[in-house]
Amino acid sequence: MNGPVRSVAEILAAHPDRGREHLIPLLQEVQEAQGFVSREAVAELGAHLGLPSSRIYGVATFYNQFRFQPLGRYHVQVCRGTACHVKGSQGVFQAIKRYLQLEAGQTARDGLFSLEVVACLGACGLAPLICVNGEFHGGVDADSAVKILRRCRREAESA
Numbered sequence: 653m654n655g656p657v658r659s660v661a662e663i664l665a666a667h668p669d670r671g672r673e674h675l676i677p678l679l680q681e682v683q684e685a686q687g688f689v690s691r692e693a694v695a696e697l698g699a700h701l702g703l704p705s706s707r708i709y710g711v712a713t714f715y716n717q718f719r720f721q722p723l724g725r726y727h728v729q730v731c732r733g734t735a736c737h738v739k740g741s742q743g744v745f746q747a748i749k750r751y752l753q754l755e756a757g758q759t760a761r762d763g764l765f766s767l768e769v770v771a772c773l774g775a776c777g778l779a780p781l782i783c784v785n786g787e788f789h790g791g792v793d794a795d796s797a798v799k800i801l802r803r804c805r806r807e808a809e810s811a
Contacts, residue, residue: 658685660696672701679712688719721759724766726804728752728784733772735779740793744780745769747794751801764808765801 663681664670670678675697682693694708701708712718730745749755752765759766773781778790782797789800 660686660693664696664700670701672703675701675703675708675711676715679708679718683718688722690720719757721757721766722763724759724764725808726765726784726801727768728765728782728801729768729770729773730756731773731775731779731781731783732769733776733779735776736772736781739779741780743794744782744792744797747798748782748801751798764805 660682663678663685667674667678678697678701679689682697683689686693689712691705694705694712697703698705698708712720728748730741730748732741732745745756748767752760752767754760754765754767756767756769770783773783773788775781775788775790778788780792781788781790782792782800783789784800784804789797792800
């Protein structure tokens with residue numbers, strides 16, 4: 653997200669002739685602008701496109717690219733690609749879930765952490781791999797992954 657946050661109304665005003673077939677690109681644009689797709693955004697998209705909210709949620713939940721909660725200050729991605737899986741990413745994921753007390757796709761109530769499972773981060777030689785705010789941490793195990801997150805928590809508390 654670069655620049656000021658654009659409202660859904662501004663996005664829709666820039667695309668007055670877009671129809672139902674443009675739902676996915678509009679969802680992508682809303683998420684790019686606001687970081688996630690809110691209930692309010694779904695309602696506005698529905699009104700603009702003449703679609704019920706249930707239809708919009710049905711499409712958006714089919715694709716794992718869409719988020720319905722804002723990302724945490726620390727966005728944690730756990731790679732579950734083949735190389736990471738073979739090298740133990742399931743154990744890493746379980747340890748992170750326990751430490752953060754979050755399921756994949758959730759953001760902590762305090763907004764500090766969000767957790768996402770991704771199919772592949774594209775750095776298989778570093779497996780198993782997690783990414784925190786775009787910074788890759790390779791060769792992690794359950795303990796080292798939790799240490800990284802503890803360091804993030806301490807950093808946040810001292811800021």
